[in-house]
Amino acid sequence: MIKLIGILIIILGFALKLDTIAVVVVAGIATGFAAGLSFNQILTTLGDAFITNRYMTVFFVTLPAIGILECYGLRERAAYLIGKMKSVTPGRLLALYTALRTLAAALSLRLGGHVQFIRPLILPMAEGAAKNNFEELDEKSLEELKGLAGAAENYGNFYGQNVFVASGGVLLIVGVLKELGFNVEALAVAKASIPIAIIAVLISAVQFLGFDRKLARKNARV
Amino acid sequence: MQNTLLELLYVMCGIVSFVAAYHAFSGKEQQSRIGTSLFWAILGIIFAFGKYMPKNVVGMMILVMAGLAAFKQVKVGRFYTHPPEFRERKAGEIGNKLFIPALAIAVAAFGVAQYTELGGLVGLGIGAIVALVLSLAVTRAGLKEVSRESGRLLQQVGPASILPHLLAALGALFNAADVGDVISKGISTVLPGNNVVLGVMAYCVGMALFTMIMGNAFAAFAVITAGVGVPLVLNQGADPAVAAALAMTAGYCGTLMTPMAANFNIVSASILELKDKYMIIKKQIPIAIVLLVIHIILMLTLAF
Numbered sequence: 168m169i170k171l172i173g174i175l176i177i178i179l180g181f182a183l184k185l186d187t188i189a190v191v192v193v194a195g196i197a198t199g200f201a202a203g204l205s206f207n208q209i210l211t212t213l214g215d216a217f218i219t220n221r222y223m224t225v226f227f228v229t230l231p232a233i234g235i236l237e238c239y240g241l242r243e244r245a246a247y248l249i250g251k252m253k254s255v256t257p258g259r260l261l262a263l264y265t266a267l268r269t270l271a272a273a274l275s276l277r278l279g280g281h282v283q284f285i286r287p288l289i290l291p292m293a294e295g296a297a298k299n300n301f302e303e304l305d306e307k308s309l310e311e312l313k314g315l316a317g318a319a320e321n322y323g324n325f326y327g328q329n330v331f332v333a334s335g336g337v338l339l340i341v342g343v344l345k346e347l348g349f350n351v352e353a354l355a356v357a358k359a360s361i362p363i364a365i366i367a368v369l370i371s372a373v374q375f376l377g378f379d380r381k382l383a384r385k386n387a388r389v
Numbered sequence: 390m391q392n393t394l395l396e397l398l399y400v401m402c403g404i405v406s407f408v409a410a411y412h413a414f415s416g417k418e419q420q421s422r423i424g425t426s427l428f429w430a431i432l433g434i435i436f437a438f439g440k441y442m443p444k445n446v447v448g449m450m451i452l453v454m455a456g457l458a459a460f461k462q463v464k465v466g467r468f469y470t471h472p473p474e475f476r477e478r479k480a481g482e483i484g485n486k487l488f489i490p491a492l493a494i495a496v497a498a499f500g501v502a503q504y505t506e507l508g509g510l511v512g513l514g515i516g517a518i519v520a521l522v523l524s525l526a527v528t529r530a531g532l533k534e535v536s537r538e539s540g541r542l543l544q545q546v547g548p549a550s551i552l553p554h555l556l557a558a559l560g561a562l563f564n565a566a567d568v569g570d571v572i573s574k575g576i577s578t579v580l581p582g583n584n585v586v587l588g589v590m591a592y593c594v595g596m597a598l599f600t601m602i603m604g605n606a607f608a609a610f611a612v613i614t615a616g617v618g619v620p621l622v623l624n625q626g627a628d629p630a631v632a633a634a635l636a637m638t639a640g641y642c643g644t645l646m647t648p649m650a651a652n653f654n655i656v657s658a659s660i661l662e663l664k665d666k667y668m669i670i671k672k673q674i675p676i677a678i679v680l681l682v683i684h685i686i687l688m689l690t691l692a693f
Binding site for chain 2: 217
């Protein structure tokens with residue numbers, strides 16, 4: 168049971184709203200000691216895992232281009248373009264993005280990303296659409312819109328990817344099941360992932376369109 | 390070839406980090422100058438040269454970065470950036486050509502991943518270079534502006550940018566301590582082995598919960614499938630392909646609900662300049678719970 172000390176530290180740390188990085192490092196060191204590792208072994212594990220997981224933040228390389236485009240008006244242009252289309256609302260835009268992102272993921276097209284798409288294009292478009300259909304967003308609504316835009320990327324990314332036969336998730340499932348003595352075809356796993364991909368697009372659309380209604384109600388009150 | 394290019398990509402990431410360090414060190418109104426520039430310089434060194442350094446030294450450097458972040462010694466500098474009027478004017482002047490470099494990242498990344506053996510990450514790196522060249526051509530901006538803007542953006546993302554790697558390291562330590570075994574043994578000893586409904590619920594909820602702890606459904610899948618899925622679901626006559634596929638996406642419901650999946654939920658909140666860094670998670674929780682319930686229903690109806 169002592170081995171679960173890391174989990175306890177994580178839960179307490181998040182509940183008490185302590186600094187996330189400090190909590191994670193302390194939990195890691197405590198778990199390492201509980202597993203009987205020396206301090207040097209813990210450092211080695213830490214360094215090794217950090218190096219092999221550098222891929223998680225390769226978005227760094229896209230920052231120069233995105234930064235320059237933003238400072239020359241990319242977001243303003245995106246908002247302007249959407250502003251001309253009266254039928255586009257923030258909710259419809261995010262629902263459409265999630266559907267396209269899911270479809271792209273199912274075809275293993277890597278089209279998406281919080282840095283590449285949401286921040287420079289989708290979010291300003293959604294803000295433009297909100298301004299167009301409703302009033303200027305207040306700070307609370309803007310925060311909510313940003314949260315939903317960030318969520319749209321995740322919904323689309325997660326539930327579509329296993330529909331692709333050679334995706335990492337499908338290959339892992341086939342590999343793990345084989346080790347456990349169950350032989351399954353990758354195609355069967357991919358097919359079994361289709362219903363939830365469609366359902367996720369629909370359920371998230373309900374959330375996005377609900378945000379439109381919320382904005383409309385707010386507008387009516389003013 | 391691929392590995393060399395991949396290391397080159399990480400060197401490029403390192404350079405962006407060094408640029409942020411340079412601006413922190415030389416910025417006129419930078420608070421916590423030493424801490425901030427040290428943080429980004431160390432991160433740059435780990436990105437660019439970490440592969441060739443002793444791993445325990447890298448571990449020590451990570452502890453220094455974590456300490457700087459924990460004691461709030463990493464601050465966002467105040468950068469000069471063009472005023473909104475300038476951006477509005479340029480948006481009008483340059484027009485839709487602005488979209489070409491932005492979309493070029495995705496197109497080039499896709500092309501490289503699809504038609505060469507180099508893989509998606511190298512593709513992203515090539516896409517980034519193509520996009521940078523195109524954006525300089527379209528905007529006629531200078532390299533000085535490039536350096537300033539990339540420094541500004543990275544500082545805005547801030548210390549959260551090391552969270553994904555730290556959490557991956559935490560996952561490695563959890564594995565070393567066999568945390569997953571302890572949990573799945575706990576679940577399977579509590580539940581009766583022959584109740585399919587309870588078994589399916591335990592498999593789906595177990596995947597979501599353990600993914601929330603690990604921040605990663607892939608890491609949870611092997612552990613929970615071996616400990617819970619096989620005895621309580623697969624051995625009770627479920628179609629293994631259907632049950633396992635749904636278990637994996639049930640795990641993704643956990644990913645939506647946890648700050649441990651920092652690159653999806655926390656770093657992205659910094660990228661979108663959210664004041665509440667848990668806002669994306671807060672919006673995702675209701676959807677994730679609904680989807681998790683649907684997973685249980687689907688597994689019961691489609692796998693049996």
